[in-house]
Amino acid sequence: MKISIQNSISNLNAQFIGDCSDYTIDSISIDSRSLQNSATSLFFALVGPNNDAHHYIEDLIRQGVRYFVVNHIPENCLGKANFLVVKDTLIALQQLAISYRSQYNFPIIGITGSNGKTIVKEWLNFLLSPDFNIIRSPKSYNSQIGVPLSILGINSQHNLGIFEAGISTVAEMEKLQDIIRPTIGILTNIGSAHDEGFASIGEKIKEKLRLFSNCNTLIYNKNKTIDAFLNSRLNTFSWSFNDKEADVFIQKISGIENTQFQVKYKLNSFDFTIPFQDNASIENAIHCVMVLLYFNYDPLIIESRIRLLYPVEMRLKLKNGINGTTLIDDSYSSDFQSLKIALDFLESQKHHKKKTVILSDIFQSGLSNEELYSKVSQLIIANKINRVIGIGKTISEFKHKFVNCSTYATTHEFIEQFDSDNLRNETILIKGARSFHFEEIVTAFEEKTHETVLEVNLNAISNNLSFYKSKLKPETKMMVMVKAFSYGNGGVEIAKLLEHHCVDYLGVAFADEGIALKNAGIQLPIMVLNPETTSFEAIIQYQLEPEIYSLKGLNAFLKLAEQKNLRHFPIHIKLDTGMHRLGFESNTIEELIAALKGNQHVIVKSILSHMATSDAVEHLDFSLHQIKLFEILSQQLMVELDIQPIRHILNTSGISNFTHGQYDMVRLGIGLYGISNDQEEQKQLENVSTLKSVISQIRTISEGESVGYGRRFVAKCSTDVATIPIGYADGISRLWGNEVGYVSINKQKAAIIGSICMDMLMVNVTGINCVEGDPVIIFGDSPTVIEIAQKTHTIPYEILTSISQRVKRIFYRE
Template sequence: MSLNLKSLISVLNADWAGTDKDVFIDHISIDSRSLQNGSQTLFFALAGVNNDAHSFIPDLIKNGVQNFVVQYIPENYADKANFLVVENTLQALQEFAAYYRNLFHFPIIGLTGSNGKTIVKEWLNFLLSPDFNIIRSPKSYNSQVGVPLSVIAINEKHNLGIFEAGISTVNEMGKLEKIIRPTIGVLTNIGSAHDEGFKNLVQKIDEKLLLFKECPVIIYQKNEIVDSCLSQFAAEYMMHPRKLFSWSFTDQSAAVFISKKETKNEDTVIQYRYKNENFTLEIPFSDSASVENAISCLLVLLYFNYDQNAIQSRIKMLYPVRMRLEVKNGINNCSIIDDSYSSDFQSLKIALDFLESQKKKGASKTVILSDIFQSGFTNEELYSKVAQLISDNKINRVIGIGPTISSFKNQFENSTMFPNTADFIAAIEHLNFNNETILVKGARSFQFEEIVSLLEEKTHETVLEINLDAISQNYNYFKAKLATNVKMMAMVKAFGYGNGGLEIAKLLEHHKVDYLGVAFADEGILLKNGGIKLPIMVLNPESTSFPSIIQYQLEPEIYSIKGLNAFLKIAREKNLKDFPIHIKIDTGMHRLGFEENTLEDLIQTLKGNSTVRVQSVLSHLATSDDPKHYDFVNKQIALFEKLSSRLISELNINPIRHILNTSGISNFPNAQYNMVRLGIGLYGVSNDPAEQKYLENVGTLKSIISQVRTIPAGDSVGYGRRFMAEKETKIATIPIGYADGIARLWGNEVGFVVIKNQKAKIVGSVCMDMLMVNVTEIDCKEGDSVVIFGESPTVIEMAEALKTIPYEIMTSISQRVKRVFFR
């Protein structure tokens, strides 16, 4: 990309303010934290409900960014950079992407549907890449922001595009259609995802079909509802002849009719009829979703007139798609970012930004990178750009693997090159990996999963997978409920509610949360030692921890005169001035805090005291989640208003005030004061079933099958013979038990795990390190994956069955269970 800034003024219908219209733009950004921003970056300052990127413009200018699309110019900065002033910066980003898309004239495949978009996109890229130079959406960039960023990556060397479009409600697809302008439309599986944004299924299909408004061909699976919607769609948008290219298992009028489908081990063999000829196709998957996605790909190949031999050989080589970046503990105090199945220029940019957000304090940054394919650039252009990207991101060392990247070794500082993965593995012991954050990014053919396996810290096979994107989604859901300028404190106590405190704190710092909350000083010290710079409040500080709190610049909650005097004594000894403290008022929880009759002593102790500063005044709601007790909550809020106002008046201070927890944010919006405290909601749990559907599951506890055995009728399983087989029964043993946090009460057929998307009841007692499940009706084998909790069963379901709360389930997961973080 190389565009003159002057030409974009009319494209965006913008007002100009600046010093130089004749600069050229080669990079578009919406992320102020990206190290890839520079003098030729055009930064779109997106303004959301609670996040306004205009506030980051001064820092961006300091870092060398000179060109901005804004809704307003920050005060005193009109003459310090170039500004294109528009009414709405998101709309301007979309208009720019639509303009940029119109500069190119080659086939574009547009994908939409409820499920399968990303997988079909990745598979089509694999199937068509021998014959095309493809640009595609990186990862799942299919939103109102992701789609424009994907399309902006097109360059002159591409000759086929594959872009996915995702929507969650009406009036969204029309905007994406103008940006993608597909010439080939693919409608993937229509399921229940995002149902809450539509009145009914028909409305959802109608909205998705708008992507194909000017599309000459639409590929889809025939069924009565979709056909009816397409009929109406055709009547409404008859801009040119349109071909409906359909497939079906049941309707013989489809262009491609699947007459037979049978499963053989892990594969599926289908027989299909196309143009009155019959063909057989082997698909290397047995699950129905993968088979449907492969058939969508088949129709695209047929549309492109591929011969049957090419179709057979290519589809047989399809592979499981990894759609996430994973953070894993590595050897020698390293962190591994596993992106070992993808190597293209656009996704490298995303991975490098993720590396920056996840780097460990004091750790150097390393990239292990394979040859990059399908960039659209010549090798000279490509590796020059990659080297610049690596330099901009301040990578400490580069390890290149592949003949092409090796030939450009002189472009990279502090680099080591290997012609292939085997040579790297042979030399791995001499590369001295130690205290590094390592991005492992390679094309699938390089088999970088072997490198990840060698660098990964070895622990047992039970893992708790933490979806960082889900945490971001949940954070933004609650942040959108806040009034302007209300701060957010995110609770990361108890090891992030069992999910992993430091990694989640890094993500929250990336999102510029205002405060972090921990229970004890050692939790805060761990975060500070991990490089967290956010202010951290310690909710339950013990007086013995006050010296450490001061040393690590933590901020204590003070809830008694005794505690206050103890802290003041140490603070005076250290000659502190205006050290921030947080005053806790007891308004009815009766756990910790100053009561009304102790307020006078508090005021007299603090009056005229310059050693400490009251940073905030807070209280805690006892029943914000239970409508039966809302009157009590309102009394708590009224008492908090009375007592905190008295403190403010008599001490002449202006502290932050906060009383709302997760349920309070949703149920008592009029009591937000200056800040709220987000706890369990951040981790995907709500006490309100209506709200729960808007939150995303964060933690999935997984293990594997260690052994499968069949026992005869009359035999027992486990300690105490609490399960007796009434008939021949197949039993699988899973290496997880109560020492890992699985309650013994969850055993004896109360609870279940999920194997191959089927429930398997736990039989017998849960052991310390193992549990056994009934898999008589499940086709499974040793090594198969097992879900202990996540989407099913949820921690809410488990808590209800065990007569406890989700907090207990989540925080009980042992530290010996490895946490794997992914995006």
């Protein structure tokens, strides 16, 4: 990509303020944290509901960035860089993409719908790549920001584009249509996703169809609902299982592990087979077949390629590896745009100072190999990668462009020859094109555990964090609680993400939790909420910050601070305003002041209290009393000690219910992990944790036969029973057994029957289409943690924090 600043000024109707407008940039950036920002980047300072990138411009200037698109020039930045000043930076980004798209005149496939967009895009890339040089949306870049960034990846060597367009409400698709300007359209399945953004299903369909307003042809599954909203002038290419008036009529013939189809098109017919049986994969595959037919592919080629379709992994997964390593699994794609995304993820989630990238040949870059691997080398250097392992004939030829690089011709050769002991205490990005089968590398290097896993959605954590940030005043700081292994989800990984999002403080319960985070490289200040006096030595050694809640604890810490000749070591004073758990009460304030007055060994970094009923409307008066008492006692401390510490009293529910009590900082806890006590607020949060297992065995029992200890389930008729390898030792309460609870198998509820065992539970799968090895959802979207808590008479906190450490955590980003 080469974009002239001079042309950009004109295209964006921008006011240029700087000393050099005669310049060409080669990359667009919107992330101030990316190590890929450079003097040749054009940085768009986007403004969202919870963040304003203008705040980071001064730091970016220090890093060498020289060109910015801004709404305004921040204070202290004038004269230090070049600025294109516009009314709205997001609109400017979209306008730049529109202008850039107009330079190219090759077929563009635009895909929209509720489900299947990314899979259809990836499958089409696989099917068409032998014949086209394809540019496509990296990952799921289908939003108002993602689409323009995708379009700006086009270069002169591309001759086919495949781009997704995703919307969540009205008046969005028109903007994406202007940017993508597809010549061929695909409408995938219309489902319930984002229903809340539309008044009706009709409004949703009309909005999605706007993407195709200037298409040459729309490919879709013919049905009366869609037909009712189609523009009569739009040329369509339809398919159907039922309607013989469709352009392509398809008959399905199910197999044991695959699905066969007979296609009737024009006067011809042919068969094809896909290696899937589920309805979603079938529909997605047929959309791909339709594109091949549209491009006049021979049926024999269609049949030979379509049978090779594969499951698409749309997520970057973070896994524990052998020898203390951390693996980032991106083993199904290798293109230049997604490499940049994966390297940013690596930086945000690096658990070790040492970083290694295992990389296959990169395909469809639209660049010569010389230029491509020069750019890849620049990315590797910018991201401070310590070692590169290249796999493939082409990357091997350009080994000289990388420092500390070893190469192998094939994945098999690498696995056979590489000594895995050479991987130790490092973060490893594994990124390879599908044909290289890098999943074999992941399998070889992944820490071996049993098949039950807790998947943690890092996108959902980011979304929930942003939701609560949006409730705060701009100046209010945020502490995020990562105690109890981040409420059972995983301490270090989530702390890394929070540090990437620049929260102000982390909170842990005990010193050892904080020490683990510090040892993992976390630089954020960490407050220890329940420090024991025996841990004060370690707290000082690891630069943690203790909460002090009693005179005994204060005196012990002051004595140690004096012995070590500390100066202004940060401490946090806890006040008891009604919780009656920990903290200084009103009658001890004078002694507290006397102990601290004039003491130079410590500094009161913050004063805090904890609300007992912030989520309970019936106790509103008590909550208001707590806030009022906190104001009185904290003011007394501040005046008497002549200090201006951070003050904080609000927890998650308090953030939503007591805006006037924000003070200088709030403490976000369970809300980050997708749980709210308010039903309306719950709708705004995303599910973070999904506990998964598999079916170990299926058997059929007869009437009168029983299941499990104590014969608590006795079959009344022939019953299919599946055994799942998860039990109360993994954190599943026995109260959830005996048909109180259920699991989800292939989107159907399977009741838990009999008593839950230590390592297993049994479910009734009568009438459910499933086989041994099928995945099982223990909790996630259904059942939810909240539902389990209600039925077992506890709280979501207990459900989450009870998940055993023997359950492997897998962290992923969409």
